Amino acid sequence: MSLIEWDEKYSVGVAAVDHEHRELIGLVNEAHERLMRPGAVEAVMDFLGEIFARISAHFALEEQIMRARNYDRYDEHKTDHERLLDEIRDMMDDYEDGELFSEALLAQQLKTWFAGHFRSHDARLHRNLD
């Protein structure tokens, strides 16, 4: 079973953003799948690195769209992006350093991390960009 399922309610109504959200969900799910297989430490690191790069690009695009449309909560949303980037980097370091690490924990973290952004900020963005 996938860690996260795409739901139409996640749509922010911007084709490019939705497209990347779907791609990211695919990537997170794939990472999760690898995580559940034994002996896949290296592969998981690779996936986390890829998620980090993709999400960085995704946030950059979202920020550009928000700026172009004078989104009123730009600053909060941007701060949240930076926080989320910090968090996935923390997860990567946790994994790499092998401290306090468990597969289940990472899966949970990934899910919370990803869904949190959807629920709070992107949902509001959706309502305001229409």
Next chain:
Amino acid sequence: MIETIQRAGRRAFSLIEHAFDAAFGPRINPLYHLGALSFFFFWVVAASGIYVYVFFETSIDGAYRSVEYLTHAQWYVGGVARSLHRYASDAMVISVLLHLAREFVLDRYRGVRWYAWLTGVILLWFLYASGIGGYWLVWDRLAQYIALVTSEWLDWLPIFAEPIARNFLNSASVNDRFFSLLVFMHIGIPLFLLLGMWIHILRISRAKTNPPRLIMIGTSLALAALSLVYPALSQGPADLDTLVSRVQPDWFYLAMYPLIDLWSPGAVWALAGGGTLLLMLLPWLPRRREEPAAVVDLANCNGCGRCFADCPYSAVILQPRRDGLPFESQAVVEPDLCTACGICVGACPTATPFRRVSDPVPGIDMPSLTTRDIRARILAATASLTGKDRVMVFGCRSGPDLASLREPGIATLALPCVGALPPSFIDFVISRRHADGVLLAGCVAGDCYQRLGVEWTEQRLAGQRDPYLRRRVPRERLATAWVGPSGATTLAREIAAFRARLRAMGPYRRGPAPPPAAPASHPPEDRDVSYRVG
């Protein structure tokens, strides 16, 4: 030959620059703002010129009288305005010539930069034509001299049906309408100069047309003081029935005039024309081949526009998406404008060393030193480092020479520009413990060879410009040394001090996450991300 001149020139400029750096600090060193200063002087000349024009009478008798009135009866405003008009024009000649000389000795005129150089050289003629026309209008003895010599000079060209010098042989032949024409030209030519100045900076993004405020204030005060202490004066009324025997020319504008008499108009045409032609051809003597231009990889580009926003040369543009993916735009590089500085890569969110899946190509990359190369070279350079004070030094090719830093504990990597380093590489080196600290070395702040590399880097580190350096990266493990190409000694000293601090810190340990940043008011992005069709 050219390189010898450049080397000598660099040494000379460097001496003066260091003196100014010591006096004012590099950020308000006027030598790093010569182009912007020239714009500033233009505006001072324009503003004071408008005031003088209000009182100026466009007639043979009125011209001299009205200027005298301004200088003496209205010395506190009119006199100051006249003097500002004169001295700011002179200052503009100085700043423009220094600007030209400096860009030449720093080798910032060839390759992609030929356009600004060529247009700048043409502007010299407009600058001189603007200034000389002004001396004419005062209609004093110097003006009479200029009128005669200029017309002799122009008459040498076979373009006028009858010699215009004949107009200045006696007072009967100069009429008031001729003065109206002169005024018209003295306004028209500077307007063309301004238009040319705009064309001159077209190909660079975020051209600095205003010097830092402190420089503007200081320069204005100096000009005002000069105007009050040594007001510009006329040299007695012109009288076409007598021959001018002695004048005190303004050497900033009229240095060539004695030569017209001394040699011949033709010789001075040859000198001025030949000199201009030589200057214009300079970028191709020889031409510089830039490194291969930046390359966009569409599979990794979502059109976020960060490279477009950061490119100092407007070489990256955004165009409507063409590969069918549901993004609005894609980055496109115009190779003719690209200096291969790599600042676009430093801005690209996908240029990160943490990527390892298959072939981690970023959205935009430099063929001569790819993101993957940078990662590999960091790993290779840091692999042999030992101790508690290991430093990874990132430098730029135009900054201090890194080759002299070869000693145990120091790894170096020279980038085309320090702005080409994506901030996540700093995070990578420190958090993955490839070194205990990172030091960025580059051009003097305010005088980046690639224009904006140092500025963008500082803003990225401070979280004011995308991509931010992650807040978790302990800032005490990061140092910058903007020392310029002649600062190798200073750099070595700063590295030694940095390593001492690192030794005292002990090895890197991840601390608790820093408190979330308050959603500080974000500095507005001053470059609109919108389409430009190229």
